[in-house]
Amino acid sequence: MLIKQKPSWYMPEHLATPEDVYFNRRQILGAMGIGAAAGVGIVPSLASAAIEGFPAPRNAKYTLDRAITDEEEATTYTNFYEFGSSKNIWRWAKRLKTDPWEVVIDGMVEEDITIQADALIRKLGDQEERLYRHRCVEAWAMAVPWTGVPLANLVKFAKPTAGAKYMQFETFLNPDIAPGQRASWSPWPYTEGLTIEEASSTLPLLATGLYGKAMPNQNGAPIRLVVPWKYGFKCIKSIVRITFTDKQPVSYWQELQGREYGFWANVNPDVPHPRWSQATERLLGTGERVPTQLYNGYAEECAHLYANMPQDRTLFF
Ligand SMILES: Nc1nc2c(c(=O)[nH]1)N[C@H]1C(S)=C(S)[C@@H](COP(=O)(O)O)O[C@H]1N2
Ligand SMILES: [Mo]
8 A cells, every 4th residue: 555645754844743752653553453464684694703803993094073972872873764763773683683684785787796794895905994973864973983894895895896876775564563664655765876986995994893892783783884975865774685786776765755765965064955945954962053064074085976967966965
Protein backbone atom coordinates (compact mmCIF):
# COMPACT_ATOMS: atom_id res chain seq x y z
CA MET A 1 0.00 0.00 0.00
CA LEU A 2 1.40 3.36 -0.94
CA ILE A 3 0.49 6.07 1.53
CA LYS A 4 0.51 9.39 -0.27
CA GLN A 5 0.54 11.48 2.84
CA LYS A 6 3.61 13.60 3.56
CA PRO A 7 5.63 12.15 6.44
CA SER A 8 6.59 14.59 9.18
CA TRP A 9 10.29 14.13 8.55
CA TYR A 10 10.16 15.74 5.10
CA MET A 11 10.32 18.97 7.05
CA PRO A 12 13.39 20.74 8.40
CA GLU A 13 13.88 19.96 12.05
CA HIS A 14 12.44 23.23 13.33
CA LEU A 15 9.18 22.49 11.53
CA ALA A 16 8.99 18.79 12.35
CA THR A 17 6.35 17.49 14.70
CA PRO A 18 7.56 16.79 18.25
CA GLU A 19 9.91 13.85 18.29
CA ASP A 20 8.58 10.34 18.50
CA VAL A 21 5.06 11.13 17.30
CA TYR A 22 5.44 9.17 14.12
CA PHE A 23 7.80 6.65 15.64
CA ASN A 24 5.64 5.83 18.66
CA ARG A 25 2.67 5.28 16.43
CA ARG A 26 4.73 2.79 14.45
CA GLN A 27 5.86 1.06 17.62
CA ILE A 28 2.29 0.57 18.72
CA LEU A 29 1.35 -0.81 15.32
CA GLY A 30 4.39 -3.07 15.56
CA ALA A 31 3.43 -4.33 19.01
CA MET A 32 -0.03 -5.13 17.69
CA GLY A 33 1.54 -7.14 14.90
CA ILE A 34 0.32 -4.67 12.31
CA GLY A 35 2.55 -3.28 9.63
CA ALA A 36 5.28 -5.85 9.96
CA ALA A 37 6.88 -6.43 6.59
CA ALA A 38 8.64 -9.57 5.48
CA GLY A 39 12.26 -8.81 6.21
CA VAL A 40 15.53 -9.96 4.82
CA GLY A 41 17.79 -10.54 7.78
CA ILE A 42 21.50 -10.09 8.04
CA VAL A 43 23.06 -13.38 7.03
CA PRO A 44 24.95 -14.72 10.03
CA SER A 45 28.39 -16.15 9.57
CA LEU A 46 30.73 -17.67 12.13
CA ALA A 47 34.14 -16.29 11.27
CA SER A 48 33.78 -12.83 12.69
CA ALA A 49 35.04 -10.43 15.31
CA ALA A 50 34.56 -6.82 16.23
CA ILE A 51 36.66 -4.18 14.52
CA GLU A 52 39.66 -3.29 16.71
CA GLY A 53 42.32 -0.60 16.79
CA PHE A 54 40.89 2.26 18.87
CA PRO A 55 42.04 4.88 19.38
CA ALA A 56 43.89 5.14 16.07
CA PRO A 57 46.62 7.77 15.54
CA ARG A 58 45.26 11.16 14.54
CA ASN A 59 46.20 12.47 11.09
CA ALA A 60 47.48 15.97 11.89
CA LYS A 61 46.69 17.24 8.39
CA TYR A 62 43.01 17.69 9.20
CA THR A 63 42.34 20.58 11.57
CA LEU A 64 39.15 22.36 12.54
CA ASP A 65 38.07 26.00 12.66
CA ARG A 66 35.76 25.28 15.60
CA ALA A 67 35.61 23.27 18.79
CA ILE A 68 35.03 19.52 18.69
CA THR A 69 31.36 18.80 19.37
CA ASP A 70 30.49 17.40 22.77
CA GLU A 71 30.57 13.60 22.49
CA GLU A 72 27.23 13.09 24.15
CA GLU A 73 25.56 15.49 21.72
CA ALA A 74 27.04 13.83 18.65
CA THR A 75 26.07 10.36 19.84
CA THR A 76 22.54 11.10 21.05
CA TYR A 77 21.34 13.58 18.38
CA THR A 78 21.46 11.37 15.32
CA ASN A 79 19.68 10.79 12.03
CA PHE A 80 19.03 7.08 11.44
CA TYR A 81 15.53 6.83 9.96
CA GLU A 82 15.62 3.04 10.05
CA PHE A 83 15.05 3.39 13.80
CA GLY A 84 12.57 6.26 13.69
CA SER A 85 12.23 9.84 12.63
CA SER A 86 13.30 11.53 15.87
CA LYS A 87 16.92 12.47 16.56
CA ASN A 88 16.71 10.53 19.82
CA ILE A 89 16.84 6.95 18.51
CA TRP A 90 20.16 5.94 20.04
CA ARG A 91 18.55 3.49 22.46
CA TRP A 92 16.64 1.82 19.64
CA ALA A 93 19.79 1.45 17.57
CA LYS A 94 21.28 -0.75 20.31
CA ARG A 95 19.13 -3.53 18.83
CA LEU A 96 21.35 -3.69 15.78
CA LYS A 97 23.75 -6.67 15.98
CA THR A 98 26.95 -5.50 14.33
CA ASP A 99 29.05 -8.63 14.85
CA PRO A 100 29.02 -10.70 12.69
CA TRP A 101 28.59 -8.20 9.85
CA GLU A 102 28.88 -9.41 6.30
CA VAL A 103 29.74 -6.97 3.52
CA VAL A 104 29.29 -7.73 -0.18
CA ILE A 105 31.31 -5.97 -2.88
CA ASP A 106 29.87 -6.69 -6.31
CA GLY A 107 28.82 -5.34 -9.70
CA MET A 108 31.54 -4.22 -12.10
CA VAL A 109 34.49 -5.70 -10.21
CA GLU A 110 37.00 -8.36 -11.20
CA GLU A 111 35.42 -10.73 -8.69
CA ASP A 112 32.56 -10.44 -6.20
CA ILE A 113 33.76 -10.35 -2.61
CA THR A 114 31.86 -11.37 0.53
CA ILE A 115 33.77 -10.52 3.67
CA GLN A 116 33.28 -9.78 7.36
CA ALA A 117 33.59 -6.08 8.22
CA ASP A 118 36.56 -6.55 10.56
CA ALA A 119 38.46 -8.60 7.96
CA LEU A 120 37.68 -6.00 5.30
CA ILE A 121 39.05 -3.18 7.45
CA ARG A 122 42.25 -5.13 8.16
CA LYS A 123 42.75 -5.55 4.41
CA LEU A 124 42.33 -1.82 3.76
CA GLY A 125 45.38 -0.70 5.73
CA ASP A 126 46.02 1.26 8.90
CA GLN A 127 43.15 3.06 10.54
CA GLU A 128 43.57 6.75 11.33
CA GLU A 129 41.62 9.46 13.08
CA ARG A 130 40.54 12.64 11.29
CA LEU A 131 38.75 15.72 12.58
CA TYR A 132 36.03 16.69 10.11
CA ARG A 133 33.13 19.10 9.99
CA HIS A 134 29.76 17.47 9.23
CA ARG A 135 26.90 19.49 7.72
CA CYS A 136 23.37 18.06 7.65
CA VAL A 137 21.06 19.36 4.93
CA GLU A 138 18.68 20.33 7.77
CA ALA A 139 21.25 23.02 8.72
CA TRP A 140 22.74 21.55 11.88
CA ALA A 141 26.44 20.83 12.01
CA MET A 142 29.03 19.12 14.15
CA ALA A 143 32.80 18.62 14.19
CA VAL A 144 33.99 15.19 15.31
CA PRO A 145 36.97 12.82 15.34
CA TRP A 146 36.17 9.91 13.02
CA THR A 147 38.28 6.77 12.88
CA GLY A 148 38.50 4.89 9.62
CA VAL A 149 40.41 4.02 6.48
CA PRO A 150 40.50 6.04 3.26
CA LEU A 151 37.66 4.94 0.98
CA ALA A 152 40.26 5.12 -1.84
CA ASN A 153 41.82 1.97 -0.35
CA LEU A 154 38.53 0.11 -0.76
CA VAL A 155 38.30 1.13 -4.41
CA LYS A 156 41.75 -0.37 -5.03
CA PHE A 157 40.88 -3.50 -3.06
CA ALA A 158 37.64 -4.01 -5.02
CA LYS A 159 39.39 -3.87 -8.42
CA PRO A 160 36.63 -2.25 -10.48
CA THR A 161 36.55 -3.17 -14.16
CA ALA A 162 37.21 -0.73 -17.00
CA GLY A 163 33.72 0.70 -17.56
CA ALA A 164 32.78 1.21 -13.89
CA LYS A 165 32.13 4.85 -12.97
CA TYR A 166 30.00 4.86 -9.79
CA MET A 167 29.62 3.11 -6.48
CA GLN A 168 26.29 2.40 -4.84
CA PHE A 169 26.23 1.80 -1.09
CA GLU A 170 23.42 0.01 0.73
CA THR A 171 22.39 -0.16 4.41
CA PHE A 172 21.05 -3.31 6.11
CA LEU A 173 17.38 -4.22 5.68
CA ASN A 174 15.75 -5.74 8.76
CA PRO A 175 12.32 -4.36 9.76
CA ASP A 176 12.24 -6.75 12.73
CA ILE A 177 14.83 -4.67 14.53
CA ALA A 178 14.46 -1.36 12.67
CA PRO A 179 10.84 -0.21 13.03
CA GLY A 180 11.28 2.70 10.61
CA GLN A 181 11.76 0.12 7.85
CA ARG A 182 8.16 -1.01 8.29
CA ALA A 183 7.04 2.17 6.54
CA SER A 184 5.79 0.95 3.20
CA TRP A 185 5.95 4.38 1.52
CA SER A 186 9.69 4.51 2.02
CA PRO A 187 12.12 2.90 -0.48
CA TRP A 188 14.23 0.84 1.94
CA PRO A 189 17.00 -0.08 2.15
CA TYR A 190 18.76 3.28 2.41
CA THR A 191 21.18 3.68 -0.47
CA GLU A 192 23.69 6.30 -1.53
CA GLY A 193 26.17 6.78 -4.34
CA LEU A 194 29.45 8.41 -5.28
CA THR A 195 31.52 8.52 -8.43
CA ILE A 196 34.60 6.30 -8.25
CA GLU A 197 36.62 9.48 -8.79
CA GLU A 198 35.04 11.07 -5.71
CA ALA A 199 35.53 7.91 -3.67
CA SER A 200 39.19 7.75 -4.72
CA SER A 201 39.95 11.32 -3.62
CA THR A 202 41.67 12.17 -0.34
CA LEU A 203 38.80 13.00 2.02
CA PRO A 204 36.20 10.18 2.01
CA LEU A 205 36.53 7.70 4.85
CA LEU A 206 35.09 4.30 5.41
CA ALA A 207 34.56 5.09 9.08
CA THR A 208 34.73 2.54 11.88
CA GLY A 209 34.82 4.74 14.95
CA LEU A 210 34.01 8.02 16.64
CA TYR A 211 35.79 9.81 19.52
CA GLY A 212 38.52 7.18 19.57
CA LYS A 213 36.13 4.28 20.12
CA ALA A 214 34.31 1.77 17.94
CA MET A 215 31.39 3.36 16.10
CA PRO A 216 28.28 3.61 18.26
CA ASN A 217 25.37 1.78 16.62
CA GLN A 218 23.36 4.99 16.28
CA ASN A 219 26.20 6.62 14.32
CA GLY A 220 26.32 3.79 11.79
CA ALA A 221 28.21 0.78 13.16
CA PRO A 222 30.13 -1.10 12.12
CA ILE A 223 31.09 0.80 8.95
CA ARG A 224 29.71 3.97 7.38
CA LEU A 225 30.72 6.61 4.89
CA VAL A 226 32.07 10.02 5.80
CA VAL A 227 32.22 12.53 2.92
CA PRO A 228 32.70 15.89 4.62
CA TRP A 229 32.11 18.28 1.69
CA LYS A 230 28.66 16.86 0.97
CA TYR A 231 25.41 17.10 2.90
CA GLY A 232 25.22 14.57 5.70
CA PHE A 233 22.68 12.29 4.05
CA LYS A 234 25.44 11.09 1.69
CA CYS A 235 27.24 9.59 4.72
CA ILE A 236 25.36 6.29 4.64
CA LYS A 237 25.42 4.21 7.83
CA SER A 238 25.78 0.48 8.57
CA ILE A 239 26.82 -0.54 5.05
CA VAL A 240 26.20 -4.13 3.90
CA ARG A 241 26.79 -3.83 0.18
CA ILE A 242 28.93 -1.82 -2.22
CA THR A 243 28.13 -2.19 -5.91
CA PHE A 244 30.25 -0.81 -8.74
CA THR A 245 28.28 0.30 -11.78
CA ASP A 246 28.40 2.38 -14.96
CA LYS A 247 25.06 4.05 -14.17
CA GLN A 248 24.55 6.91 -11.75
CA PRO A 249 22.83 5.36 -8.72
CA VAL A 250 19.49 6.76 -7.55
CA SER A 251 19.69 7.23 -3.79
CA TYR A 252 17.04 6.67 -1.12
CA TRP A 253 16.45 10.41 -0.78
CA GLN A 254 16.30 10.99 -4.53
CA GLU A 255 13.66 8.32 -4.81
CA LEU A 256 11.64 9.87 -2.00
CA GLN A 257 12.00 13.49 -3.01
CA GLY A 258 14.16 13.95 -6.11
CA ARG A 259 13.37 17.63 -6.43
CA GLU A 260 14.96 18.33 -3.06
CA TYR A 261 17.78 15.81 -2.72
CA GLY A 262 20.11 15.18 -5.63
CA PHE A 263 23.04 12.94 -6.44
CA TRP A 264 25.85 15.49 -5.98
CA ALA A 265 24.65 17.22 -2.78
CA ASN A 266 27.78 19.35 -2.36
CA VAL A 267 27.46 21.93 0.40
CA ASN A 268 26.91 25.49 -0.85
CA PRO A 269 25.58 28.35 1.30
CA ASP A 270 24.32 30.18 -1.82
CA VAL A 271 22.06 27.39 -3.06
CA PRO A 272 19.04 27.16 -0.76
CA HIS A 273 17.08 24.01 -0.21
CA PRO A 274 13.65 24.53 -1.88
CA ARG A 275 12.15 24.99 1.59
CA TRP A 276 14.91 26.66 3.67
CA SER A 277 18.16 28.60 3.45
CA GLN A 278 21.56 26.91 3.59
CA ALA A 279 23.44 30.14 4.40
CA THR A 280 24.14 29.30 8.04
CA GLU A 281 24.28 26.28 10.29
CA ARG A 282 23.57 25.56 13.96
CA LEU A 283 26.36 23.89 15.90
CA LEU A 284 25.27 20.88 17.93
CA GLY A 285 25.95 21.39 21.61
CA THR A 286 26.34 25.16 21.71
CA GLY A 287 23.48 26.16 19.43
CA GLU A 288 25.74 28.83 17.93
CA ARG A 289 24.93 29.88 14.33
CA VAL A 290 27.88 30.16 11.95
CA PRO A 291 28.11 30.82 8.21
CA THR A 292 28.13 27.74 6.00
CA GLN A 293 31.12 27.43 3.69
CA LEU A 294 31.30 26.36 0.04
CA TYR A 295 32.02 22.61 -0.06
CA ASN A 296 31.76 22.80 3.73
CA GLY A 297 35.22 24.41 3.75
CA TYR A 298 36.88 21.58 1.81
CA ALA A 299 37.03 23.20 -1.66
CA GLU A 300 40.81 22.84 -1.87
CA GLU A 301 40.54 19.07 -1.67
CA CYS A 302 37.39 18.44 -3.69
CA ALA A 303 36.55 21.30 -6.10
CA HIS A 304 38.81 19.82 -8.81
CA LEU A 305 36.39 16.87 -9.04
CA TYR A 306 33.76 19.17 -10.52
CA ALA A 307 35.95 21.49 -12.61
CA ASN A 308 34.70 20.12 -15.93
CA MET A 309 31.03 20.06 -14.99
CA PRO A 310 28.41 22.80 -15.40
CA GLN A 311 28.75 25.01 -12.31
CA ASP A 312 25.00 25.21 -11.75
CA ARG A 313 22.76 24.41 -8.83
CA THR A 314 22.55 20.71 -9.69
CA LEU A 315 26.02 20.33 -8.12
CA PHE A 316 24.67 21.61 -4.81
CA PHE A 317 21.39 19.93 -3.94
N1 LIG B 1 21.36 4.28 6.73
C1 LIG B 1 21.24 5.56 7.05
N2 LIG B 1 22.32 6.36 6.88
C2 LIG B 1 22.23 7.68 7.19
C3 LIG B 1 21.01 8.25 7.61
C4 LIG B 1 19.89 7.38 7.78
O1 LIG B 1 18.80 7.78 8.17
N3 LIG B 1 20.05 6.04 7.49
N4 LIG B 1 20.91 9.60 7.87
C5 LIG B 1 21.90 10.45 7.16
C6 LIG B 1 21.85 11.84 7.59
S1 LIG B 1 20.54 12.77 7.06
C7 LIG B 1 22.87 12.40 8.31
S2 LIG B 1 22.90 14.05 8.66
C8 LIG B 1 23.94 11.56 8.88
C9 LIG B 1 23.95 11.74 10.37
O2 LIG B 1 25.04 11.11 10.95
P1 LIG B 1 25.15 11.09 12.54
O3 LIG B 1 23.81 10.69 13.06
O4 LIG B 1 26.23 10.14 12.86
O5 LIG B 1 25.47 12.52 12.94
O6 LIG B 1 23.79 10.19 8.60
C10 LIG B 1 23.30 9.89 7.29
N5 LIG B 1 23.32 8.46 7.06
MO1 LIG C 1 21.19 14.94 7.36
